[in-house]
Amino acid sequence: MKIVLPDKSSRELPAESTGFDLAKDIGPGLAKSAIAVVVDGIQKDLNDVLKDKSEVSIITIDSKEGIDIMRHTLTAQVLAKAVKNLYPESKLAIGPTIENGFYYDVECSEAISLDDLDKIEREMHKIIKSESSITKKLLSKKEALKVFKSLDESYKEEIINESDQEDDFQLYYQDDDFVDLCRGPHLPSLGFIGSFKLTKVSGAYWKGDANNKMLTRIYGTAWNTDKDLNKYLNTLEEAEKRDHRKLGKEMDLFHFQDEAPGMVFWHPDGWTIYRNLRNFVRSRLQDSGYIEVNTPQVIDRKLWEASGHWDKYRENMFITEVDEEHANEKRINALKPMNCPGHVQIYNQGIKSYKDLPLKYAEFGLCHRYEPSGTMHGLMRVRAFTQDDGHIFCTENQIESETGLFIEFLSSLYADLGFKDFDIKLSTRPEMRVGTDEIWDKAEEALEAAIKNLGYPYRIDEGDGAFYGPKLDFVLTDAIGREWQCGTFQLDFNLAERLDAQYVGEDGKKHHPVMIHRAVLGSFERFIGILIENYAGKFPFWLAPQQVVIASIISDVNDYSVEIMNLLKKQGIRAEVDLRNEKISYKVREHSSKKVPIILAIGKNEMNDKTVSIRRIGSKDTNVLQLEDAINEIVKENKI
């Protein structure tokens, strides 16, 4: 039979040949590292029989797909078996791979804790040592059910029962008859398994549904070599070191307390960062045609009913109760969870003409949302946060140009904040939606055209748009490769109509404008969390809360130190002196650990020569400069 290879060349093989036969035919090296094949675009086991005229490529253990298959085999054949060996009463649910690793969900009467992972790992090593080969059997629904019924694996039975296929259920066996149901493909033998480590245990619902039983989920990570494994474990450690909650405490930036869960108490230095960031965004917004507004914090439920929030999102809103003194008012209010209804109220004052569009309101709006208790996480997920929110009121024809302007605006802001890369995700119409297909067509096309014009790569998330319109989400990548979704650009065909926002068109008739909800940072709180982790606390000079500390070496130079501080302060630099009766090494250590960007050490020499000794964070080098030159350099550095 004839097999076509990825380079379109073809090979003649005897009938009934497998992927492994093909690999052998190509070369012994390939045969050694081959673990699976892709047949006509679908991953198959290496020992599956190939069909005539199919297109086949070979997956080797060191490819991305290969590692994924290895992880898959590791969880389904090794972790699952180890758990069954150690806890014979346990039942297997599912064991997929995830980014960098895998997990397996099991039902276990005995609680499995972190301390048990060692034991399970040892059992896994024992299983791998057998280098058992893995063979596949194809069973009918009835036969497959019989197998798992006899093993009392009720989750597997459920999976089979709910499947709409009747035949070809894939059961993978090891030499000693351990069996697991799996979509495959799997490694041909356990000998291909590389380095792994079990990382954590937690609970997870069967099928991800909170109404179902909570299973035990065991997580692990796996790589081809010890080196890769260690590299990954190191990045985890690095992420832990950068944790904004830890750095926030160390650098004295903010805290939380029981009386206001999910709401930030900003300390002086944290608030300085916040203000710097806000000033930066504010000036950019002004340059880009936005008008800043401000809307009330507490608004009568009537407006939330009109906007639709009361119906849909009441669960997540903070509602105020009328107290005794004000009982005659009998009003129920809500803390705003969003700024948009407020912005429409401003828009609705007076009559708008098509000549007024696009009209762009911006607000650093403080919003409250009652997030479920288990979802809060430092600054990243809070109940009170400030959005760099904005709403663009425009016509359908202006969508494309406004999209382009926004993407460029966002891109320049991200670049100045230290994020060069971001991805764009276009979410299209969901099943439940408002608006005609015609307007959805037009809107989705406009968004896509704008991205294409600017030449940015993007991906499409079918059906992930909001019910009121398609949207773009912007995902940035931080210094250690993690992704954060921050910016958003959401078209809304619903709210203007609901709240009766109109403009008079060229035709003299009234029309509803398209509303675009947009944010670049998302929330200041979360974005500062991301900045802390991205920079590991070592903020760029212009953002740093304390920019310069002038540390005296002996008390004779105190006056000169204060003089330097005042010169810097006059130039708008956040400078402080440290005149304490401590050694210079003590002061350097303390201010370095607080991540102050510049330490100026001042001793007798500096005072006599009118110089400073400058030391930058992250470097042990010191550099002696003339005072005037140093100040000029520092002032220059303060520009974004």
Place this chain on the structure above:
RNA sequence: GCUCAUAUAGCUCAGCGGUAGAGCACUUGCUUGGUAAGUAAGAGGUCACCGGUUCAAGUCCGGUUAUGAGCUCCA
């Protein structure tokens, strides 16, 4: 919201039935020292909150609150 875990000095943590301990930080004294911890002394705690068991509870049990890891959610 769900599961599991955690809550002791400003911070990091030890103590796990017989009414509290370390290091750092803080205060004071000595020390004026040249780039990541000078030195001595002192002060500092309703052991998260409410209840239970016990002669006796940071210590065991239950509840509440908050936090953490996941899950679910995120307009």
